[in-house]
Structures are given as structure tokens and as C-alpha cells.
Amino acid sequence: MWMIDLPTGTMTQVGRDWRDMISPINAHFSADAQMITFMGSQAGLPENEWDVFVSHWDGSTWAQPVNLTGPNGARDEDPKFSPTGSTIIYKQDGVLVTMNADGSDKKYLTQGKPESSMPYFAKNGRDILFERSGDIYLLNDGVETLMYAGPGQSSYYPIGMDDTSFLYTRVQSAKHDSIMKGFYDGRPSQRYFFDSTDWDTSDSYPYEDGSRYIFYVTGDFLIPHGGYNLAFADLKTKKHYDIDEYFRAKRSSDINTEYQELGPAWTPIRFNQK
The missing domain is CATH 2.120.10.30 (TolB, C-terminal domain)
Known part of the structure; x- marks a missing residue:
């Protein structure tokens, strides 16, 4: 890590x-x-x-x-x-x-x-998002509610954002994974502009409340490393970046490697490391 x-x-x-x-x-x-x-x-x-x-x-x-x-x-x-x-x-x-x-x-x-996996607390600290049989559910005081899925084949990796929405990954009919914005009230989910029909995007995580930036991993074959790589999207400017593209002026070596970069998380706290 x-x-x-x-x-x-x-x-x-x-x-x-x-x-x-x-x-x-x-x-x-x-x-x-x-x-x-x-x-x-x-x-x-x-x-x-x-x-x-x-x-x-x-x-x-x-x-x-x-x-x-x-x-x-x-x-x-x-x-x-x-x-x-x-x-x-x-x-x-x-x-x-x-x-x-x-x-x-x-x-x-x-x-x-049935098997339940990938749990994540909603912002209220009571409700729990989780995956089961390719769908996203919300568990509230023992009651399970199926969340809206939309077109595609299966869903996984739910991550709570704010009081109304959450992130998840949806396997599309074209076989590639896309990051979706889901809503607790059952409204249809929204796709993000950085999703692609040519490669996978998955493992999303919000910066702050997710209203401006989202971290994710991508199989974008235009990035000069193999496998999955770390990236982020700016929702205001509608631009997305390979993490190395963003840090090019500050680093002499790349963050992404030939290995798989997976499962990003974020905190506002900075660490004084020795």
C-alpha cells in the first residue's frame, strides 16, 4: 500500500x-x-x-x-x-x-x-450500502432495499458520497465497467463523462463530497503502463487525468506502474512522515 x-x-x-x-x-x-x-x-x-x-x-x-x-x-x-x-x-x-x-x-x-459483499456506510452512519448478486442494496435497520441499477449487466463497489448519492461501478453491455452516480431516493443513476466503451473505469472514491473531484482506476490503454492505473476527474472542467500527468512537474518518477493500482481512498489529513 x-x-x-x-x-x-x-x-x-x-x-x-x-x-x-x-x-x-x-x-x-x-x-x-x-x-x-x-x-x-x-x-x-x-x-x-x-x-x-x-x-x-x-x-x-x-x-x-x-x-x-x-x-x-x-x-x-x-x-x-x-x-x-x-x-x-x-x-x-x-x-x-x-x-x-x-x-x-x-x-x-x-x-x-445470499452472499453479501463490499459494504460501505452511508453518510448518516446508519444505512449500509452493499453488493449482492450483481446488484446494489441499502440496508436500513434490517430492511434491504434494492437500488436503481440501469442498463448493463451487474453492479459492484458502492461508495457513499453525500446525503443523497453514492458511487458504484456498473458492468455495461459492452463488457466494460463504468462508474455511476446512484441516488438513495431511487432516481435513475447517472454516468460520468470519463467512462469509456473501450476500457474499464472502476474503484471510485470521492474527494471531499465528490462534487468536484473523483479518484478512480482505469484500464485506459493510452496510459503508458499496463493493467489498471490511478486517475482522477475534475467534474467542473470536464477533464480527467492520469495521476502521473497531474504530477509530472513535481515528480521524477511515475506513480502508476506495470502492476495494478487499485482501491484508492482519500483523507483531508496530511501526515508528517519520517
């Missing part, structure tokens, strides 16, 4: 000196940015035996992570903080689970129901 300081373009590897776990992915910041939660594997176990971890910011670096869910023989995936940072929601073997940020008081929300 990596962090990018947006004002300077400085890039820092997160967890370079961690010893007790491997393969950290899909990090999410707490509201005060003093914790990150992510999925990974306990050192010495198979790489895909996922658990949920947290790491605390100690003032200069991210501390050794704490395993909140295992090892337990289950697949614990997709952790996200609530808006207050007091609760984490995640998926355990297809069941949505909440727990306190220290791993206590686990509650199983969708036992006995």
Missing part, C-alpha cells in the same frame, strides 16, 4: 517495516485519519486467507497492524470505517459483520441470506 501527499506528490510505502502480516490491500481511513483498516493475511499463512487489520498513526509512521478477526479460517474482507470511525463493517464468508474499531462486539447482519 502507498500514500500520496497531494500538494507535493510525495509517495510513501505504508507498512514497509511490518513483520506480522503480508499483502495489505484496500485501505480505508478513519474520520480523524489516526487509523487505517484493510484486509491482509497473517504472516506464515496462505496469502488469500484474509483477515481484517487496523494500524494506528503514531505521529511519524503507521504502527504494526493488529489483526481484529483472526486467524480464524474464514475470509474476512472489504473492511470500511463508519463516518465516526468507531465501527468497522466487513464481509466474513459472505455475511456482513460490524464490530467496534478494536475488534469487539461483532454483530452478524445478513446471516441466512
Whole structure:
């Protein structure tokens, strides 16, 4: 995992000196940015035996992570903080689970129901967006409501934005993924101008409330790196940027690589790293 300081373009590897776990992915910041939660594997176990971890910011670096869910023989995936940072929601073997940020008081929300995944708290901190069987649902006090999908084949990766809307990815009939803006009141979703019928756009995350900028990953083959790459869109100017294009004057090396850049998240807090 990596962090990018947006004002300077400085890039820092997160967890370079961690010893007790491997393969950290899909990090999410707490509201005060003093914790990150992510999925990974306990050192010495198979790489895909996922658990949920947290790491605390100690003032200069991210501390050794704490395993909140295992090892337990289950697949614990997709952790996200609530808006207050007091609760984490995640998926355990297809069941949505909440727990306190220290791993206590686990509650199983969708036992006995079809597999549920990719949970994300709405801004109100009560409702929960999630994916099931290629559709996006909203869970409110035990009641599940199917969200509008629109044309295409399936949906995934919901991310709450403001009081009225959320982001998600929709697999289009042309087979390529597009980022959509969905609405809690059931209005038809909106596509974004930076979607393409020639490559995938997915893994979106809003800057602030998402009204001006959105981070995402793209399979744009015009970017001189393989696989998926980090990009962002300016909704006001209707321009979109490969992240390296934006930082070209500030960096001597590229952020995007031949590997897959996936799952961006954002916080307004800057870190004084050593």
C-alpha cells in the first residue's frame, strides 16, 4: 500500500517495516485519519486467507497492524470505517459483520441470506450500502432495499458520497465497467463523462463530497503502463487525468506502474512522515 501527499506528490510505502502480516490491500481511513483498516493475511499463512487489520498513526509512521478477526479460517474482507470511525463493517464468508474499531462486539447482519459483499456506510452512519448478486442494496435497520441499477449487466463497489448519492461501478453491455452516480431516493443513476466503451473505469472514491473531484482506476490503454492505473476527474472542467500527468512537474518518477493500482481512498489529513 502507498500514500500520496497531494500538494507535493510525495509517495510513501505504508507498512514497509511490518513483520506480522503480508499483502495489505484496500485501505480505508478513519474520520480523524489516526487509523487505517484493510484486509491482509497473517504472516506464515496462505496469502488469500484474509483477515481484517487496523494500524494506528503514531505521529511519524503507521504502527504494526493488529489483526481484529483472526486467524480464524474464514475470509474476512472489504473492511470500511463508519463516518465516526468507531465501527468497522466487513464481509466474513459472505455475511456482513460490524464490530467496534478494536475488534469487539461483532454483530452478524445478513446471516441466512445470499452472499453479501463490499459494504460501505452511508453518510448518516446508519444505512449500509452493499453488493449482492450483481446488484446494489441499502440496508436500513434490517430492511434491504434494492437500488436503481440501469442498463448493463451487474453492479459492484458502492461508495457513499453525500446525503443523497453514492458511487458504484456498473458492468455495461459492452463488457466494460463504468462508474455511476446512484441516488438513495431511487432516481435513475447517472454516468460520468470519463467512462469509456473501450476500457474499464472502476474503484471510485470521492474527494471531499465528490462534487468536484473523483479518484478512480482505469484500464485506459493510452496510459503508458499496463493493467489498471490511478486517475482522477475534475467534474467542473470536464477533464480527467492520469495521476502521473497531474504530477509530472513535481515528480521524477511515475506513480502508476506495470502492476495494478487499485482501491484508492482519500483523507483531508496530511501526515508528517519520517
